Amino acid sequence: MHLAQLNVAHMRAPMDSPELADFMAALEPIYKISDATPGFVWRLKEGDTPQDLIQHAYGDYLVVNLSVWESRDTLWDFVYRSAHLGVMQRRREWFLRIAEPYTVMWWIPEGPEPTLAEGMERLELLRAEGPTPRAFTFREFYDSNEAAWRPAAAEVRK
Numbered sequence: 001m002h003l004a005q006l007n008v009a010h011m012r013a014p015m016d017s018p019e020l021a022d023f024m025a026a027l028e029p030i031y032k033i034s035d036a037t038p039g040f041v042w043r044l045k046e047g048d049t050p051q052d053l054i055q056h057a058y059g060d061y062l063v064v065n066l067s068v069w070e071s072r073d074t075l076w077d078f079v080y081r082s083a084h085l086g087v088m089q090r091r092r093e094w095f096l097r098i099a100e101p102y103t104v105m106w107w108i109p110e111g112p113e114p115t116l117a118e119g120m121e122r123l124e125l126l127r128a129e130g131p132t133p134r135a136f137t138f139r140e141f142y143d144s145n146e147a148a149w150r151p152a153a154a155e156v157r158k
Contacts, residue, residue, distance in 0.1 A: 001144035002041055002110050003069045006119030007103035009095040011061040023094040026087045033082050034067070039074020042113050043067035063095075066119045068108065072141060075105075101126050104135050107147040 013019040034040055044066040069075040078084055104123045108114055122135040131140035133147035 001107045001147075003072060003075055003105055003144075004066070004108045004114045004119070004122075005069065005075060005103065005105045006064060006066045006114075006116075006123055008065075008098075008123065009063045009091065009102065010098065011063055012094060012096055014061070020094055022090070023087070030084055030087055033084065034078055037074065037078045037082065039070040040078065041068040041070060044113075044116060064116065064119070066114065066116055068113060072105075072138070072143075076138065101137065103137065105137065105141070106135055107142075107144045 011020060015024060031043075034043065044064075067075075069078075079088070101123065104119070104126045106114075106122050125132070126135035126137070129135070131137055131142070133142040136142045136147075
């Protein structure tokens with residue numbers, strides 16, 4: 001099993017604004033670190049450069065990050081023990097505060113990558129039900145043994 005994670009953020013201003021210049025400049029170096037981090041498996045990309053942030057029907061200023069990791073520990077190491085932490089600590093400069101959960105994790109079988117729609121569904125599940133084996137957080141984490149027996153709603157509908 002691999003660990004999928006989605007996080008969303010609402011930008012304070014357009015991507016090309018001076019307010020987001022430092023954030024945009026940090027993207028390429030942070031993506032290089034994530035891609036080289038032991039345990040990194042995959043991340044969703046929309047274009048050929050790190051500045052091609054994903055913005056879909058979820059809102060003009062919504063930025064999403066969807067990635068897959070070998071384990072909780074490998075994701076934790078990237079988030080909290082790399083240069084990513086410094087960028088994350090500045091998030092209030094670039095993104096609006098969100099009162100509801102903005103990050104979610106869930107276990108997936110090795111191989112197929114999750115879709116953005118699945119990630120958004122998992123985030124909505126976390127917001128509606130709180131942490132469960134199907135949608136959880138670092139703070140309220142479920143290991144793959146707890147989560148594997150309980151399929152996602154999308155998997156049940158197939």
